[in-house]
Amino acid sequence: MSQSVLFDAPGPRTVRRHRLYTVLTVLALLALVAFAGYRLDQEGQFEGDKWEVFVTPSYVEFILVDGLLETLKMAVGGIVGAMVLGVVLGVGKLSDHALVRVPCWAVVELFRAIPVLMLMIVLFFLWGIYHGSAGPFWCVVAALTLYNGAVLAEVFRAGILAVPAGQAEAAYGIGMRKSQVMSVVLLPQAVKIMIPAIISQCVVTLKDTSLGYAIAAPGLTAVARPIYLEFQNHVPVYVVIAGIYVAANLLLTVVATFAQKRFVGEKKVLDVPMVGEAQATEKA
């Protein structure tokens, strides 16, 4: 339903009323900005030396190399691992053998239900704590791999099921074996439908790298502390770091939208079942 369906074309009185609402909204928003600005100014957060660090080359390098680069490394590691795990679990859930299908289903359900942060804490205390400074980094990567792998397994499964049944039947008809049907016919076609969902999951992964904060992992959230301890500029630091995250995620979203248009078309969005629902759809 398009937006204009919800309301009539405004008549002269409504136009006047809407104009009033517009002015009031703008005033309210301006008041909010002014209040924030006033508070920031009162506490001296606008002073040049609180913001200067973000244009000082050595600190910019610190934020980009020790912060953004580490965050991206964790995100890429998590996504690559999750793709591999996702294919294995997703295909496993479609297996004809209950011995493969049921464990894969259990693993997917389990890791989709555990909060990523709890997963990180568990991995950290079981393994990371004994492995020095590299420990937290790999705990974040492993936790992101397990969680996103479970989510992507559902995406892969839904994608494979979305390929028209005739494709698999035709492949069986010309004498292909099960593994061939999957790897030569179904997966290549499924990937096309799944690309937007996979990229959206990349956004989630990138955001979740920040959770490493709780186990002292490197990354953008970790570089904030030394900077605000040195310059007492808590607000600017977090505004800048949130800005970097938002920019990176918007970039990914643009790519996802493009991929959706290019590979899938406007309307069809892959329907991925949520936690606890997966078994019900299996029977359907």
Place this chain on the structure above:
Amino acid sequence: MDVVVDNYQFIGIGFAATVLLFLISGIGALLLGTLLVAMRVGPIAVMRRAAATYVTLVRNTPLLLILVFFSLAAPKIGINFQFVKIVISTGWGDIRMTNAFAGATVGLILYTASFVCESLRSGVNAVPVGQAEAARAIGLPFGGVLSNVVLPQALRAALPPLASTLIALLKNTTVAASVLVLESAYALKQILDKTPGTVEKLWPIGVFILVFVILVELLSFASGRLERRWRVAR
């Protein structure tokens, strides 16, 4: 096993705080999200754009940054929640809903509301055009169209994504542990910190994971039931 038995009160308090965080921020996020979606589909262009900007910005910011902002940065500009001092005394210990808890709740509400808005908007889009047209034809103004005709149907259509959002919220409450709210993830961290030996650690880990999986499955089950009961015949 001893670790779990010795700390059962501590664990109980942790999960009670998790559930409280979830309930309060869930209700708050649903209210704020509904307000946002009304602005998002309404006739006033400025409100539409403001709501869209809010949703885009907040959805792309990590929740942890929002919570840390309210915990570390906001007090520096005079925004704090010191006035919140609710301590619920139970036989097992105190559930402390003080400034850290309040800050985390506000952060969770602001973050989750953007997802609620998007879920509801997808529901609004699923309502057949004729419904809104008929509502307009009998002379309902925009508020009436939305509150009496479109939103009740949109809510039913949006139940699956809304349930996903609420499940995500339940899991996201653990992020509050990073800003020192004593909830389940924080309790787990504390227990693991003072437990030596890998085998002894496995017990509390297993218990925490089991309880969390049960909570998530309960929510998922409830939403499934609600969805069947509320389904609109179309």
